[in-house]
Amino acid sequence: MRNALCDTLISLYKQNRFLFMTGDLGFMALEPLRAIMGGDFVNAGVAEQNMVSAAAGVAHTGLQTWVYSIAPFAYARPFEQIRNDVCLHDLDVKIVGNGGGYAYGYMGATHHAIEDYGVMAALQNMICHIPAFAGDVLPIARRMQQTPGPAYLRLGRHEMPVEAVLPDYAPWRELLSGESGNIVVVGPVVGQVYQAVQSVMAKKGGSFGLWVLTELPVPEIPQGLRESIVQHPEKPLIIVEEHVAHGGVGMAICHLLAKLGASPRNFRHLHAAGYLKGSGYGTQQFHRKQSGIDAESVELLLGGLV
Amino acid sequence: MNHDTFLTTLRRTKLRLLKMHKQANAGHIGGNLSALDAVLLLHVETMGPSDYFVLSKGHSAGALYASLWATGKLSEEQLLTYTRDGSFLAAHPSGGWHPGIPFSTGSLGHGISLASGVALGWKLLRKPGHVYCLMSDGELQEGSCWEAFTFAKQHGLDNLTVLVDHNGLQGFGRVEEVAAPMLPLSQKFVAFGWEVTTVDGHSYADLHAALVTPAGEGGRTRAIILKTVKGHGVSFMEDKMEWHYLPMNDEQYEQAVREVGGAS
Numbered sequence: 001m002r003n004a005l006c007d008t009l010i011s012l013y014k015q016n017r018f019l020f021m022t023g024d025l026g027f028m029a030l031e032p033l034r035a036i037m038g039g040d041f042v043n044a045g046v047a048e049q050n051m052v053s054a055a056a057g058v059a060h061t062g063l064q065t066w067v068y069s070i071a072p073f074a075y076a077r078p079f080e081q082i083r084n085d086v087c088l089h090d091l092d093v094k095i096v097g098n099g100g101g102y103a104y105g106y107m108g109a110t111h112h113a114i115e116d117y118g119v120m121a122a123l124q125n126m127i128c129h130i131p132a133f134a135g136d137v138l139p140i141a142r143r144m145q146q147t148p149g150p151a152y153l154r155l156g157r158h159e160m161p162v163e164a165v166l167p168d169y170a171p172w173r174e175l176l177s178g179e180s181g182n183i184v185v186v187g188p189v190v191g192q193v194y195q196a197v198q199s200v201m202a203k204k205g206g207s208f209g210l211w212v213l214t215e216l217p218v219p220e221i222p223q224g225l226r227e228s229i230v231q232h233p234e235k236p237l238i239i240v241e242e243h244v245a246h247g248g249v250g251m252a253i254c255h256l257l258a259k260l261g262a263s264p265r266n267f268r269h270l271h272a273a274g275y276l277k278g279s280g281y282g283t284q285q286f287h288r289k290q291s292g293i294d295a296e297s298v299e300l301l302l303g304g305l306v
Numbered sequence: 307m308n309h310d311t312f313l314t315t316l317r318r319t320k321l322r323l324l325k326m327h328k329q330a331n332a333g334h335i336g337g338n339l340s341a342l343d344a345v346l347l348l349h350v351e352t353m354g355p356s357d358y359f360v361l362s363k364g365h366s367a368g369a370l371y372a373s374l375w376a377t378g379k380l381s382e383e384q385l386l387t388y389t390r391d392g393s394f395l396a397a398h399p400s401g402g403w404h405p406g407i408p409f410s411t412g413s414l415g416h417g418i419s420l421a422s423g424v425a426l427g428w429k430l431l432r433k434p435g436h437v438y439c440l441m442s443d444g445e446l447q448e449g450s451c452w453e454a455f456t457f458a459k460q461h462g463l464d465n466l467t468v469l470v471d472h473n474g475l476q477g478f479g480r481v482e483e484v485a486a487p488m489l490p491l492s493q494k495f496v497a498f499g500w501e502v503t504t505v506d507g508h509s510y511a512d513l514h515a516a517l518v519t520p521a522g523e524g525g526r527t528r529a530i531i532l533k534t535v536k537g538h539g540v541s542f543m544e545d546k547m548e549w550h551y552l553p554m555n556d557e558q559y560e561q562a563v564r565e566v567g568g569a570s
Contacts, residue, residue, distance in 0.1 A: 019430065040430065042461070050419045050453035057423015060408060061431060065423075080413060081450075085420055088410050089402050 001155040001188075002029045002098055004137040009066070010036050011138070012145050019058050023048045023069035025098070030068070052078040055093045056085035064092045064145065070104065071097030071113030071154060075120055082150070087123040092148045095120075100130065100154035100187060101242030101272065102287040109281060113154065114272040117186075118247020120152040121216040127151045128216040130187040134158035136214060139169035156242075159191025171215035172222045178207030180306050181236030181266070182228055186213050186249045189242045189293055196298035206306035218252045221260075230262045236305050237264040240293055245271045266305075270298065307351045309510050315376055319346055320539060321568040322385070323372040328559045330389040332397055334365045336549030340473040340534035341366040341440060342373070343508050348438055349373040349406075352517045356435035358424055360409060362417025363442035363471060364398035365550075371395055374406045415448025417441065418468065422458045425466040440469045444476030447485050452498070455527075459499045462525030467517075468500075470529065471507065473536040475547050495529045507532030508539075540565050 009020065010033055020037055021044045022030065034041040044051035048069055055065040067074065074097040075082065086093045097113055104111035117128040129140045129151065137155075144151045160166065167173045175190070176197060185193045190212045197208050211225055221229075229237055239250040250269035257264065273291040275281070288294040292301070307315075320342060327335045341363065348359055350373070361370050371388065374380040380395075387393035394403050398412030408424075411417045421439035428435050445451065458466055472491060474481050482489055492502045503519075505512035516530045536550070537543025540562040554562060563569070 019427075042426075044457060045453070045460070047450075047453035047457065049415075049450040050422070050457050053416050053419030053450070054423035054426060054454070054457060056409075057420040057425075058427035058430070059423075060420070061424055061427030061433065063427050063431060081416060081419070084410060084413055085416055 001131060001134050001137050001158060004134045005096065005141065005155060006030055006033050008138045008141045009033050012141060013037055016145060018064040018066060018145070021051050021055055021065060021067045023051050023073055025069055048073050048077045049081050052081035052093070053085045056089060056091045059091040059093050060089070064094070066094040066096060068096040068098070070111055071099050071116055072111060075113065075116045075152060079119070083123055086150045087125050090125045090149050094144050094151045094153065096153045096155065098155045100156045101189065102284040103156050105283040106281065109275055114242065114274065115244045115247060117152065117154055117216050118243060122247065125150050128154065130154045130214050132187050132190045132212045132214055133160055133166055135166060136169050140214065154187065156188035159188045160194060164194060171213065171219045173212050174209065174224065175212055176208060176210035178209045180206040180208050181238060182209040182211065182225060183238045183240065184211045184213055184249070184253065186241040186243065189240060189288070192288065192293065192295040193240050193298050195295040196302055199299050200302045200306060204303055204306045208302065213249060216249065216252065218249060218256060221256055226260065229257065229264055230260060233262065233264050234266065235264070236266040236268065238268040238270065240270045240298065242272050242288070242293060244274060245269060268301065312347065312350070312510050315350055316343060316346055317567050319372045319376040320566050321563060322375060323368050324559065324562050324566065326372065326385060326388050327368055328554050331553040332389055333551045333553055334368065334397065335554065336536040336543055336546065337363065337442065337471070337473065338366045338368040339538045339540065339543065340507065340536045341471045342369040344469055344513055344532055345369045345440060346373045346376060347510070347513050347517060349377050351514070353438065358408060358435060358437045359406065360417045360421040360437060360439045361399055361411055362421070362439050363414065363445055364412030366440070366471070367397060367399045370399065370407065379406050414442070414445040415450040418451055418454040421466055422454050422463055425458070425463040426461055428465060429463070435465065437466045438469065439466065440471060443470055443472045443474065443481050443491065446470070446488055446491065455495070455498045455500065459527050464524065464526050466527060468529040470531045471534050472531050473534040475536045475545065475550065477550060491531055500527045500529050502529045502531060504531040504533060507534035
């Protein structure tokens with residue numbers, strides 16, 4: 001998605017000027033953007049706190065500003081700067097974190113972002129975007145550019161099989177319809193869930209409604225999904241996200257359902273487990289497996305529900 | 307504005323500042339009194355309509371409010387709301403509602419980066435104006451300040467002037483007791499490529515001379531270190547750490563007013 005972002009920002013910059021600041025990252029990815037933007041592309045150095053506050057200052061002058069780093073360095077290191085300087089003032093600063101969830105794998109836990117959108121969504125005026133597919137980057141970035149105010153963009157990898165038919169971007173999308181239960185997935189890990197659903201259907205039959213969500217705070221639950229949950233509380237409802245449970249979409253959806261008076265009786269929340277003591281560190285897939293959000297683990301769960 | 311006129315305005319503003327803090331039973335008066343001379347001079351003499359003042363040491367909000375009041379940019383009615391429920395005049399600035407209070411500050415080490423961003427934005431947009439940012443000496447212990455000084459110099463933000471209220475006292479000790487390697491401050495700025503002037507922060511002549519000097523150009527970034535006294539002008543407050551925190555009782559307030567030159 002990083003290359004998709006570069007192409008997207010080049011396209012957007014040609015239409016509307018903005019400032020882009022990087023925390024000294026973007027090698028073999030952002031060079032074309034730098035070439036196009038000239039003085040509007042600033043390497044702010046390894047200094048994320050200053051980068052975010054300075055971005056707020058620039059935005060205050062009327063120039064939209066995007067800041068970019070590896071996800072934890074973009075949202076966790078400068079958290080107070082995002083809270084005080086960007087969000088309290090409702091300034092037009094777009095924070096881009098590359099490598100959401102466990103995407104940086106064996107680079108280590110310091111490079112993972114498994115509590116990012118929960119933390120960001122807790123901030124006043126902040127909107128979080130978690131593109132699920134590479135094709136989401138352009139419409140989401142365009143929407144961010146056209147919507148003044150703070151936003152956080154969590155980038156990952158496009159993981160869907162090439163044969164999958166992907167509907168046009170929307171914050172909520174239904175990828176598959178089905179009767180055996182509903183699954184809501186956040187971000188690129190939907191590729192794992194999609195594989196699991198296809199495998200279960202091929203081996204055991206059944207069918208699942210598969211929804212992908214890409215925005216927080218969670219927009220209103222679509223009518224079809226809402227009715228399915230409310231009218232069939234016995235149906236499994238499964239939330240899958242590469243994010244810790246606290247502050248995640250699973251909790252947010254429970255909150256929305258509670259307000260609707262809905263009470264699904266078979267609710268499963270599959271989420272990032274963090275780091276299990278004594279288990280070591282590894283690839284993104286290693287950590288997904290530990291968390292039960294890889295294709296195999298999800299398939300095992302779904303197979304038991306059909 | 308000449309020396310006598312400024313001193314008259316300063317006395318009137320200082321009395322209003324004391325009254326404001328007394329009515330609110332608010333603390334932080336010591337750091338407000340160390341900063342007031344410079345903040346007021348910036349507002350009554352130095353800054354033009356295109357210029358900005360960013361109060362990075364947000365705990366001196368009273369000095370900013372009183373200076374805006376002295377220049378007619380805050381009304382007496384607004385000042386009376388200081389720290390009250392529903393007021394926009396909190397003990398640390400809440401920004402965005404008044405052009406003279408652009409940012410919410412109070413957590414130290416933020417204002418200088420915000421100010422740098424404004425300065426960069428104006429350069430990119432080819433807008434006129436100069437940004438003045440007041441910091442405290444203790445604040446310089448926040449690492450983000452040095453990120454900002456590097457950034458400002460790297461990007462040639464000669465439309466930015468940093469002022470440091472160097473009263474030598476911080477939250478729980480003297481600067482030399484808490485962070486001696488920070489001293490002398492001027493050398494640190496020089497090491498980062500900044501031009502530094504050190505002046506008496508309570509001398510109109512010194513402040514005027516430092517601030518009337520044309521702003522930097524050619525990528526020169528400028529810092530003015532203000533040698534100040536915490537609680538300046540009130541004998542029992544001067545150079546006393548407790549006046550970072552304490553509100554005045556009736557007797558102390560009356561004495562402070564007398565010493566500043568008002569009628570108690």
